[in-house]
Amino acid sequence: MGSVLSMPGVLSFAEALEIVAARAAQLAQNKPAIESVALRHAAGRVLATPLRADCDQPPFARSTRDGFACRAAEASKHHPLVVAGATRAGQPAAGPLPPGAAWEIMTGAPVPRGADAVLMIEHVATTGEPSAPWIRLVPPRTIEPGENIVARGAQARKGEVLLSAGTGIGSAQVALSASCGYAVLKVFAKPRVAILCTGDELVPIKSKPAAGQIRNSSSAMLATMVAAAGGIPWVLPVARDTAKSLDAALARAVMADLLLITGGVSAGKFDLVEPALARMGARFHFTGVRMQPGKPLVFGELPKRATRTVKRQNGAKYFFGLPGNPVSSAVTFALFAVPVLRALAGSNDRAPRFALARLAEDVKTKPGLTRFLPALCTFAGAIPEVVPVPWHGSGDLAAMAKANCFLVVPDDAEHIAAGAAVRLLLS
Ligand code: AMP
Ligand code: MG
Numbered sequence: 001m002g003s004v005l006s007m008p009g010v011l012s013f014a015e016a017l018e019i020v021a022a023r024a025a026q027l028a029q030n031k032p033a034i035e036s037v038a039l040r041h042a043a044g045r046v047l048a049t050p051l052r053a054d055c056d057q058p059p060f061a062r063s064t065r066d067g068f069a070c071r072a073a074e075a076s077k078h079h080p081l082v083v084a085g086a087t088r089a090g091q092p093a094a095g096p097l098p099p100g101a102a103w104e105i106m107t108g109a110p111v112p113r114g115a116d117a118v119l120m121i122e123h124v125a126t127t128g129e130p131s132a133p134w135i136r137l138v139p140p141r142t143i144e145p146g147e148n149i150v151a152r153g154a155q156a157r158k159g160e161v162l163l164s165a166g167t168g169i170g171s172a173q174v175a176l177s178a179s180c181g182y183a184v185l186k187v188f189a190k191p192r193v194a195i196l197c198t199g200d201e202l203v204p205i206k207s208k209p210a211a212g213q214i215r216n217s218s219s220a221m222l223a224t225m226v227a228a229a230g231g232i233p234w235v236l237p238v239a240r241d242t243a244k245s246l247d248a249a250l251a252r253a254v255m256a257d258l259l260l261i262t263g264g265v266s267a268g269k270f271d272l273v274e275p276a277l278a279r280m281g282a283r284f285h286f287t288g289v290r291m292q293p294g295k296p297l298v299f300g301e302l303p304k305r306a307t308r309t310v311k312r313q314n315g316a317k318y319f320f321g322l323p324g325n326p327v328s329s330a331v332t333f334a335l336f337a338v339p340v341l342r343a344l345a346g347s348n349d350r351a352p353r354f355a356l357a358r359l360a361e362d363v364k365t366k367p368g369l370t371r372f373l374p375a376l377c378t379f380a381g382a383i384p385e386v387v388p389v390p391w392h393g394s395g396d397l398a399a400m401a402k403a404n405c406f407l408v409v410p411d412d413a414e415h416i417a418a419g420a421a422v423r424l425l426l427s
Contacts, residue, residue, distance in 0.1 A: 010288035013370035013411065017352075019338045020299060024343040024350050030315045031165075032188040032346045039177055041167045044230060044349045045187035051163040051173075054180045056153035060093055060110040065148040068102040068124060068135050069115035075102070076142035079333050080127060080134040087112060111149050118148035119132060166348035168230075174427055185406040188346035192257035195222045196249050198239040198273060199324060200265040216399060218262045218329050222322075225330070229338050231258070246276035253338075254317065256278070257344050260337060263324030265296045273299060273321050282319070289412060291326035292369040293394035297321065299336060322358065325394035331372045331406060334427045352369040353426040354408065363405040363409065363416045370411045374403035377424055386424060 009020070012240055026171070034048040050121065063069065070081060079100070086104035087094050098105055102119065103112045111118065123141055128134040137143060154197040156162055162176060163246040169177075177185055191410030195218075203209050223233035234256055237251035241264060253259045264273035265287075274287065284300040289298075300320030320337050342350040357400050359378050365371055374396075377386040388407055391399035408418065408423040416422060 010284060010290060011286045013289055013291045014017055016205065016286055016289040016291075016297070017335065020339055021351065023285070023301075023316070024339040026411065027315045027318075027340065027343040028166075028346070028348075028350070032191065032344065034186050035189050036184050039174055039183055039185060040178070042174060042185045042187060043171065045169050046189045046230060046345050047163055047167045047169060047173070047183070048164055048165055048186040048346065050161040051167075051177060051180065051182065051185075052163055053156040053158055053160050054324070055156040055158050057179070058150055058152060062150045063105045063107060063109050063118045063148060064150060065118050065120045066107050067105060067121045067148065067309050068118050068119045069097065069105045069111050070117055070119055070137075070143070071097070071099075071115060072117040072143045072147065074144040075119055075137045076102065076135055078139050080136045081126075083131055083133045083135060083255065085112075100165050116145040117143045118151070119143060120148065123228040128173060142277070161276075164348070166346055168347055168349055168365055189342035190230060191233050191257035191341060192225045192231045192255075193236050193260060193341060194236055195219055196236045196239055196253045196259065196261045197227065197324075198241065198246065198249075198261060200241045200270070202238045202263075218322075218324070218326050221326060221330060222262070222333060222390075223261055225333050226260075229341045230347065230407045231341050234318070239286045241270040243272055243276060243279075246272055247279065250280055257317075258337070258341055259302075259317070259319035260322060261319060261370035262329050264320045265298050265323055266322040267296075271296075275317065277321070279303075289332075290369050291331075292371050293325060294323055294372070295369070296323045296328075297332045297336065326397055327374065327391075327394040327400050330400060330427065331425070334406075334425060335372075355384070355405075355424045355426055356421050357386040357424050359407075359418055359420045359422045360387040361409070361418050363388060365409050365415075367412050367414050367415060372406035372407035372425060373409060374400045375405050375407035376403055382395050384424075386422060 021416050025304040081102040084098055087109045088106045089108035095109035097112045097114035114424050124135040125138050126133050126135050197216050197219050203213045219235045223235055226233040238247045266270045281303040282300045287298050289297050301316040301318050322332050339350040373388045374391050375386050375388045377384050389399045389403045404424040
């Protein structure tokens with residue numbers, strides 16, 4: 001066991017992130033299988049083929065205001081213009097606009113031929129009979145050609161790629177798809193992610209833990225995180241801290257596209273996960289990261305012979321040995337497993353999400369490790385403000401559940417003063 005544990009190095013946080021990003025980029029070269037999904041079920045999926053405009057967008061020169069279509073040069077002279085007709089949204093384009101005339105128009109309606117601007121109703125004075133009205137742009141206001149009109153094809157030309165393959169689908173992409181006539185989208189198949197928690201102390205959620213036992217909370221947590229990241233969670237029964245139990249469990253888990261194993265990767269006597277992976281022929285890319293929580297994190301890949309039957313995945317079969325404490329599992333998943341999972345999902349958006357916020361109170365730490373402190377970011381003010389949540393180490397689920405992000409403390413920091421701009425890991 002000693003030889004396995006001492007194999008590859010313990011890396012800095014930045015080095016580990018870079019190694020995983022490079023592996024994920026390589027993995028992203030192999031595209032997943034493609035399936036069709038109804039638009040109403042497409043949110044959270046990844047587009048597998050480019051989305052193209054089926055016609056010019058907008059398909060006609062469109063008014064963005066209620067008002068009067070006109071020739072800008074005529075209207076800017078402030079002469080009265082006779083209202084020659086009206087177009088409502090849904091009606092075809094009228095015209096041509098006679099000289100010296102304006103045309104009443106509603107928002108979203110096609111601009112009549114010959115008009116080059118739309119006067120806002122609020123900017124004109126009306127005279128004449130209601131049956132034969134005249135309008136005049138109220139001085140000193142003038143209008144330029146193109147004002148309050150979106151030209152035909154301004155947003156997109158027919159056939160133009162609006163979204164590339166690999167784009168994540170949310171409400172805006174659903175709306176765009178709908179506007180282009182797509183009721184069904186081609187999306188990438190989701191990767192299946194094995195979740196294998198290990199530990200003799202773990203009991204199921206519905207059990208009352210006996211002395212020394214704890215409930216397995218990480219299976220449910222990771223299943224939630226995998227689903228949110230675009231994977232299909234496959235929760236395996238908990239493996240015991242024996243070589244036999246681990247070998248049997250890993251032999252099943254290897255059928256997945258990505259393996260998440262929790263626990264058993266520290267330096268303890270019953271931390272048997274690395275030796276079990278080594279028996280399967282694993283190559284370890286790193287076996288520790290100078291971060292806290294998450295120091296014992298293991299990343300590697302299994303050889304092809306250990307990975308039968310997964311048709312769609314031509315690339316490497318990666319695994320993560322996540323440290324057993326739930327907060328460590330959550331942090332390392334968000335930082336390292338998400339990029340690999342997103343690559344397997346065919347997504348172009350793979351990097352973990354960091355953001356900046358203003359620190360609300362002083363933070364003191366010891367240098368040497370990059371730290372991720374459960375923290376609460378509030379968005380009520382002009383600038384997001386973050387405060388660490390008091391916690392009792394990486395088993396403190398109650399603290400993590402009060403938090404909505406992790407405050408990133410660089411490895412050389414000892415003291416960060418209130419008011420400083422700090423980095424957050426969004427989870
Ligand atoms: P390990 O990395 O196996 O030494 O686990 C460290 C600690 O994390 C254990 O002592 C447990 O308290 C906790 N732990 C491990 N696995 C889980 C799990 N699946 N759910 C909740 N807590 C866990
Ligand atoms: Mg354990």
